[in-house]
Amino acid sequence: MIEKLRKYGVDAEKLVEIFRQCWLIRNFEETVEELFQKGKIYGTMHLCVGQELTAAGACSLLKPEDKIISTHRGHGHCIAKGGDINLMMAELLGRVTGYCKGKGGSMHIADMDKGNLGANGIVAAGIPIAVGAALTSKMKELGYVVLCFFGDGATNEGAFHEGLNLASIWKLPVVFFCENNLYAMSGPIKEMINIDQISKRAAAYGIPGVTIDGNDVYQVIPATAEAIERARRGEGPTLIEAVTYRWKGHSRSDARKYRTREEEMEWKTNKDPIARLKGELLKHGILTEAQADEIQSETKRAVEEAVAFAENSPFPSPDSLEQDVYA
Amino acid sequence: MREITFLEAIREAMSQEMRTNPDVFIMGEDIGLYGGAFGVTNGMLEEFGPERVRSTPISEAAISGAAVGAALTGMRPILEIQFSDFITIAMDNIVNQAAKIRYMFGGKAQVPLVIRTPSGSGAGFAAQHSQSLEAWMVHVPGLKVVQPSTPYDAKGLLKAAIDDNNPVIFYEHKLLYRYKGNVPEEPYSIPLGVADVKREGRDVTIVATAIMVHRALEAAELLEREDGIRVEVIDPRTLVPLDEETIIRSVKKTGRLVVVHEAVKRGGIGGEIASIVAESEAFDYLDAPIVRLGGRPVPIPYNPELEKRAVPQVEDIVQAVRQLLNRA
Numbered sequence: 001m002i003e004k005l006r007k008y009g010v011d012a013e014k015l016v017e018i019f020r021q022c023w024l025i026r027n028f029e030e031t032v033e034e035l036f037q038k039g040k041i042y043g044t045m046h047l048c049v050g051q052e053l054t055a056a057g058a059c060s061l062l063k064p065e066d067k068i069i070s071t072h073r074g075h076g077h078c079i080a081k082g083g084d085i086n087l088m089m090a091e092l093l094g095r096v097t098g099y100c101k102g103k104g105g106s107m108h109i110a111d112m113d114k115g116n117l118g119a120n121g122i123v124a125a126g127i128p129i130a131v132g133a134a135l136t137s138k139m140k141e142l143g144y145v146v147l148c149f150f151g152d153g154a155t156n157e158g159a160f161h162e163g164l165n166l167a168s169i170w171k172l173p174v175v176f177f178c179e180n181n182l183y184a185m186s187g188p189i190k191e192m193i194n195i196d197q198i199s200k201r202a203a204a205y206g207i208p209g210v211t212i213d214g215n216d217v218y219q220v221i222p223a224t225a226e227a228i229e230r231a232r233r234g235e236g237p238t239l240i241e242a243v244t245y246r247w248k249g250h251s252r253s254d255a256r257k258y259r260t261r262e263e264e265m266e267w268k269t270n271k272d273p274i275a276r277l278k279g280e281l282l283k284h285g286i287l288t289e290a291q292a293d294e295i296q297s298e299t300k301r302a303v304e305e306a307v308a309f310a311e312n313s314p315f316p317s318p319d320s321l322e323q324d325v326y327a
Numbered sequence: 328m329r330e331i332t333f334l335e336a337i338r339e340a341m342s343q344e345m346r347t348n349p350d351v352f353i354m355g356e357d358i359g360l361y362g363g364a365f366g367v368t369n370g371m372l373e374e375f376g377p378e379r380v381r382s383t384p385i386s387e388a389a390i391s392g393a394a395v396g397a398a399l400t401g402m403r404p405i406l407e408i409q410f411s412d413f414i415t416i417a418m419d420n421i422v423n424q425a426a427k428i429r430y431m432f433g434g435k436a437q438v439p440l441v442i443r444t445p446s447g448s449g450a451g452f453a454a455q456h457s458q459s460l461e462a463w464m465v466h467v468p469g470l471k472v473v474q475p476s477t478p479y480d481a482k483g484l485l486k487a488a489i490d491d492n493n494p495v496i497f498y499e500h501k502l503l504y505r506y507k508g509n510v511p512e513e514p515y516s517i518p519l520g521v522a523d524v525k526r527e528g529r530d531v532t533i534v535a536t537a538i539m540v541h542r543a544l545e546a547a548e549l550l551e552r553e554d555g556i557r558v559e560v561i562d563p564r565t566l567v568p569l570d571e572e573t574i575i576r577s578v579k580k581t582g583r584l585v586v587v588h589e590a591v592k593r594g595g596i597g598g599e600i601a602s603i604v605a606e607s608e609a610f611d612y613l614d615a616p617i618v619r620l621g622g623r624p625v626p627i628p629y630n631p632e633l634e635k636r637a638v639p640q641v642e643d644i645v646q647a648v649r650q651l652l653n654r655a
Contacts (some may be wrong), residue, residue, distance in 0.1 A: 067400070100433035108431035117399060118432060122423050128392020129424065135393055136400040139352070139378065159419075162389030169384065324434030325468050327492035 001218055002284050008225035012286045014060060018217065019281060019292070021056035022274045024299040025076040028085055029248075031303045032075070032092060036252060040311075041092050045106040046073040050247035053273035054179050055080040057220035058147060058242075061228055067115040067133050069126035069148045072107045073179075073246070074119030077149050082114045089306040095313035102316040103324070115144075123184075124150060124157030127176070131163050134172035134231075145231045146174040147224075153184025155198050161205075164239065168205040171236035175227040178239065179214060181246045186258040202239035214242030215273035217280065245271065328509040334367050336478035336510050337443070337499065340485035341368075341405060343514045345375055348403065351489060354381035354390060355407030364409045365445055365504055391417035391442070395424045395494075398440040403489060410456045411446035411498060414463075425494035426469030440494045441485070447500040447538055447589055448634055454626035457634075459537075459590035464496045465566045465599070471495040471519055472566040476540035478508035480564055483517030491519065500537040500589075520568035524577070528557035531583040531648055534574055534600055535560060539587040539639060546644035554654055566596055574600060575609045582614035583651055589638045592621025618647050 005015070029047040036045060048055065051073075059068065059080035070077040078088060083099075091098025092106055099109045110118030117133055120126045130148035137144045154160050155178060167174050178198055182189055189198070202209025208230070212219035220242060227238035245267040249256050256264075281287040287295075331339070344351045352375075353368065359382035362369030372380045383390045387408065394406040408414055414421065425438045448457035464472045471493055475481040481499070488495040525540055526547050535543035540562045547558035559577050563569055578584050584604055586597035597619040604610065604617060620639040628634055 098433070100431060100435075103433055104431045110432045110436060112432070112436050117396070118428070118436075120424075122419055125392065125419055125424055128389045128420065129396035129399065131389065132393035132396020132398070132404075133400045135397050136402050139397075139402065140350075159388045159392060162384070162386035163392065165384060166386060166389040166393060324430050326471075327429055327437040327439075 002280065004218070005221050008061065008221050010060070010221050015217070015281060015286060018056045018060050019274070019277050020295050020299060021060070021080050022052040022277065023296050024085070024302065025052040025055060025079050026274060027300045027303045028075060028079060028088070031307060033248065035307070042094060043105055044251045045092070046251050047248045048073050048076040048246060050267060050272070051179055051181055051214065051244040052076055053217060053220055053277065054177070054214045054242045054244055055149070057217055058177055058224045061221070061225050062145070062147060065115065065142070065144045067117050067144055067146045069117050069130040069133070069146065070119040071126060071149055071151060072119060072121055072123070073151065074109060075106070078109050078111060078116055078119070081111065081116045083111050083116060085303060085306040086309040089310040090313045093310040093313070094315060095310055096316040096320070097313040101320065124154035124159040126150060127154065127159050127163035128166070130174050131167045131172060134167060134174040135170065137173050138170070143232070144173070145228050147177055147228070148174055149177050149179060151184065152178060152180040152182065152189040152198060153187065154178070155201060156192055164202070164205040164207065164237065167237040168207045171234060173231040173234070174237045175224065175231055176237055176239045177224070178241045180241050180243050183250070183258060185250045188258060197241060199239055199241040207237050207239060209239040209241070211241040211243065214244035215271050215276060217277050244273070328511060330507045331478055331510050332504065333478045333481050333499070333506045333508070334365065334504040336482040337367055337485055338369070338371065339510070340482045340489070342371060342374065344486060344489045345379060350401065350403045351405065352379040352381060352402065353405040353407060354383050354394065356383055356385055356409050358382055358407050363407055365501065368407070387413050387416035388420065391420035392424065394440050394442070395420050395428070395438055398438045399428065399436055403439045405441045405443060405489065408442055408444040411444040411460060412455050412458050414444060414460065421464070421470070421494070421496070422467050426467045430469060437492045438494050439492045441488045441497055442494070443497045443499060445501045446498045447502060448627045448638055449502045449538070451629065451631060451634065453629040457627035459588070459622065461496070461498055461566060462590055462595050465596055469494065470567060472498070473519065473564070474498045474537050474566060475564060476503065476537050476562050478506065478510045480517060480523065482510050483515050484519065484564060486514055487516045487519050490516065498537065502538050517564070519565045520570055522561050522563045522570035522573040524559065524573065525562050526558065526560040528559035529581055530557045531585060531651060532559045532561060532574070532577040532581045533585045533587060533644065533648070535562060535587040536566070536596065537589065539589055542639065542641045543587055543644055545641045546648065549641070549645055550648055554649065556648060556652060556654070558648065571603050571607070575604060575607045578604050578609040579612045582612050584613070585618045585620065585644070585647055585651065587620040587639050587644055590622055591624055592619055593624050595621045597621050615651050618651055620644060620647055
């Protein structure tokens, strides 16, 4: 199995890097939750624990000049596209050293230098923006591809349908990557659409659509790599539906009445993307148990350093309030 | 100087920018072969080709978002929204995205985008194709709002809007499209935020926007002829940024203020202008209460006589000024 990934440029070293990214994301998210519970983080946050592989796997296939568009559940995407966790944590703690100088918070982190065109607080709003970023790539012949993340809920917004159609007729270099974590806030996707797979919607726009297990590296890598290559060849967009699961609630105050604890336990015990990837790495002798553990603790330490960086950073000055409204 | 129409001035501003800056392009519904619903882009497809004069599907949410995405990544798109009423279907991209991206991202990104859109009544298009909703845009920090009244201003302000690194909403009153005026052939820029005194006077100040500038000028002519009243007419030209100083200076001189716009009076820009004057040192110079003229609080009706009644006409302005000067 693992040999099959090689043709997509994913070798043992890259798999270890994906594994490391997954752990960095999970440790980051777990820490953010703790800080929130301690009252150190204000407002709200949307955690992606349980769906780390979609971000880490898909972004591992991008070149530095490629771009991503993220969502309200965007910490994982930012980290996977090379984001600096110090600046992320500082932003979440409302510090001036944060990505957005403390003015954006969790839902608006962007890293223009790394090609992260931003998280977005409006569901599906990133889709047309991704289309426009892909239009720039085509018009200026820049050769970059835009990987556009969104959730299952976004696929019921008009912007999804209009955006996919526009990207298709203009054959733009964009990959529409739906992280279907089964619930749009509290709305089970199976009650919100009348088809069994979101990817079937691709047919309406004349583009390929594929449904994959988003927690399985053997499915995330080939599907995403093929979609990126198709986009780079100028053949237009692809819709990927990666089925995954968020372990935590939608945001800070979610009693999770819409799903059972048994269902959650099933995903945590048998479908954990990190445990599954670790199993593969051990089975193929790429990592030892001790090495895998060290990656887990090394990323944990990195997050602790990010917290220290953030806590030692100053708050924005009051007179920054009206700065950066206009260019 | 040669005379061209308001519409030709807009086309010329776009074409001149597109000839010199490869990042500038236009997209919108029916803007290619058809030339746009009002003919503004006529001939541009032939000159610039379909890559830069991009006809789109009827998808305001997608095309406005794509314009934001293109602007965010280094292009300078001009988006034509066919009627300004359709801004409602592009609202998320304008209000939640374009206007806020720079601030939300800590000043590390910019959205140099121009949205051109025909507004206003008087053409028989009824309730969903005739509105003047510019006050909505004025209310959103991060946007600039331009509302020209003459071909000369339209050309210079559009160049400034395209050169601006912020999202600019550029309103074109449909009754002005065929209006002619002197316009230099060479490119020139009129800075955003500078009002123009369209007529000097010392008895009363009228601040008017778009088509109302012309109605105010006509009223001023009549008032001078028949009543000897000398009216000063100020066209702010841009609502954001607003040239408060020119308005305040004029009111200090005349002691009387009438604000006229076509948009519904309730919640319109007239309230903002009246408040700015009331809060300024010009308040002490006022000899009479401020008067606002604006659209009636109704959807724009189809019947031409009702349509006229819905928004201020020349005689309404004349009457308001006479009453203000106790000459009615």
